[in-house]
Amino acid sequence: MHEEPLLKVRNLQKQFGDGCSRCKERQNLEKNYCPNCGTVYACQDISFDLFAGEILGIVGESGSGKSTMMQCLYFDAEVTSGAAYIDAGPGSAEQNVFELSSQQKRYIRNHQYGMVYQNPVHGLKMNFSSVGNIAEKLIAAGKRNVSEMEETSKNLLQNVHIPLFRMKEEPRNFSGGMQQRVQIAKALSNNPPILFLDEVTTGLDLSVQANVLDLIKRIQRELGISMIVVSHDLAVIRMLADRTIVMLNGSIIEEGLTDQILEDPQHAYTQQLVYSLL
Structure with a gap:
């Protein structure tokens, strides 16, 4: 039996600007920007599947559209x-989640999804206790x-190695690595089947990065959560992802098993990324 994906994304488009006669056909673009009308095609025809228990890596340089795509999936931004x-029970897999009401989207965010932002300020209330x-x-x-x-909160904080004597403290008193760990605990609190991680190690010291990555790997192994990990850092993707999608200028240019992409990159841009890692 062929396993059905937990999440299917089809032809996701996100543009900033109305477009003009010169760029509507995606001709005359400079990368994914129209110099004539200023429209940015941040995500162009993005399609992929996420399977149960899988970590999918999305890698690309700054401006490639990977974080915009994540914001669309988590309903932080409207898709074009x-x-x-999402396969969340009988009948649910036929509904396009982008067309649901704001109440239904909120339900998905609170029950199906967890999100760990690059900047903990977006995921935590800094003046609340952990x-x-x-x-x-x-x-x-x-x-x-x-x-x-x-009780749940204590278990989660222990799971991400936050000492319980600090659980009543506000995250603004914590280091960057600790803030990310509190964010991970918060994102896991509703047992979501899908966890989004957006550049979670950016700006952290290398030793702290390693701790956060180990934690993510352990959680995924123990809980079997499906994850989408966005990063510009191929070393992070190599450590975490089973499969990898490479994005450039708002489009997917290559996808496959992570090992395969690292050992035999096909696209010139991916080759450049891989060789810079060696």
């Missing part, structure tokens, strides 16, 4: 067109029992 389907941050996500997912929420 396209479809995404426990309060996790409780906020649990309340959004419909939990009401205070002692249960506290």
Whole structure:
């Protein structure tokens, strides 16, 4: 039996600007920018599948559209067109999630998805305690029992190696690596089948990066969560991802098993990325 994807993305388009007669056909573009009307085609016809228990890496330089794509999937940004389907029970796999009501999208964010942002300020309330941050996500997912929420929060914080004597502290007092770990705990609190990680190690010291990556790998192994990991750093993708998509100027230019892409890159841009890693 062929395994159905957990998440299917089809022809995702995101543009900033209305486009003009010169760029509507995607002719006369400089990379993915129209010099005539200023429209940016941030994501162009992005299609891929994410399977249960898989880590999918998305790599590309700054401006390649990978973070914009992530924002569209997490409903932080509206898509221009396209479809995404989540297999979350009977009948759900036929619904294009981009066309759902804001209430239904909120439900998916609170129950199906977890998100770890590059900048912890976007994922955490810096003036709430760490426990309060996790409780906020649990309340959004419909939990009401205070002692249960506290117990869940403690378990999660221990799981990401935040000492419990600091659980009532605000994340703004924490180092960057600790803030990312609190963000990961918060993102996992609703047991999401899908976790998005956007440039989670950028700006962290190398030893801290290694700790965060080890943590992500361990969580994925223990909980079997599917993850989409966006990074401009091929070393991060090599460590985490089973399969990899390479993006350039808003388009997918190469995809395949991570080992395959690292050992035998086909596209000139991917070759450049891989050789810069050697």
